[in-house]
Amino acid sequence: MVIVGLTGSIGMGKSTVAAMFADEGAATWSADDAVHRLYAAGGDGAKALEAEFPEAIAGAAVDRGKLSAAVLKNPEKLTRIENIIHPLVAADRAAFLEGCRMRRVDVVVFDIPLLFENEYENQFDAVVVVTSEPERQRMRVLSRPGMTLEKFETLLAKQTPDSQKRSQADYLITTDGSMDETREQVVKIMVLLRSAAHTQ
Numbered sequence: 001m002v003i004v005g006l007t008g009s010i011g012m013g014k015s016t017v018a019a020m021f022a023d024e025g026a027a028t029w030s031a032d033d034a035v036h037r038l039y040a041a042g043g044d045g046a047k048a049l050e051a052e053f054p055e056a057i058a059g060a061a062v063d064r065g066k067l068s069a070a071v072l073k074n075p076e077k078l079t080r081i082e083n084i085i086h087p088l089v090a091a092d093r094a095a096f097l098e099g100c101r102m103r104r105v106d107v108v109v110f111d112i113p114l115l116f117e118n119e120y121e122n123q124f125d126a127v128v129v130v131t132s133e134p135e136r137q138r139m140r141v142l143s144r145p146g147m148t149l150e151k152f153e154t155l156l157a158k159q160t161p162d163s164q165k166r167s168q169a170d171y172l173i174t175t176d177g178s179m180d181e182t183r184e185q186v187v188k189i190m191v192l193l194r195s196a197a198h199t200q
Contacts, residue, residue, distance in 0.1 A: 003110070007113060034089050048088065052081075126171060
């Protein structure tokens with residue numbers, strides 16, 4: 001089994017690439033999807049946050065808007081939220097990996113937006129970084145509903161620079177071309193990953 005970390009800055013096309021890896025037969029896990037499950041009604045995250053942030057719970061689920069508002073009023077609350085949620089996300093990831101081992105999956109891809117920011121890069125056999133030209137990235141992000149230039153720049157400032165991510169990548173996927181061109185890169189990398197998995 002080869003365990004892969006997939007990452008990329010906002011607007012680079014990482015989620016699209018993750019879906020392509022799944023199409024090619026990789027078992028894929030998404031940190032964002034795990035948080036959605038945890039925040040859903042009855043989820044472990046919602047239950048854990050209710051004690052600390054009852055104002056952010058609606059219908060037994062986490063109301064992300066209310067949770068964000070609470071953090072804006074008191075940034076220190078973000079650390080408390082992370083201390084509650086990060087271990088639950090890590091447990092979800094570990095359970096997924098164990099299931100893959102039981103099924104003898106050859107390639108497992110973990111889609112983690114803040115992989116370098118949280119210093120997870122050494123937890124994987126290989127790291128794939130999704131990248132794009134800065135102007136294309138900017139256009140993609142600003143086309144999102146409710147996004148502003150100020151929000152984009154704030155998000156970007158919190159992320160490891162794309163140049164640094166690229167320098168630390170084992171594999172690079174550029175998304176400036178067509179979808180077919182992006183998929184072609186994914187297919188080539190999957191061939192290499194499968195080869196590595198079968199020679200272990």
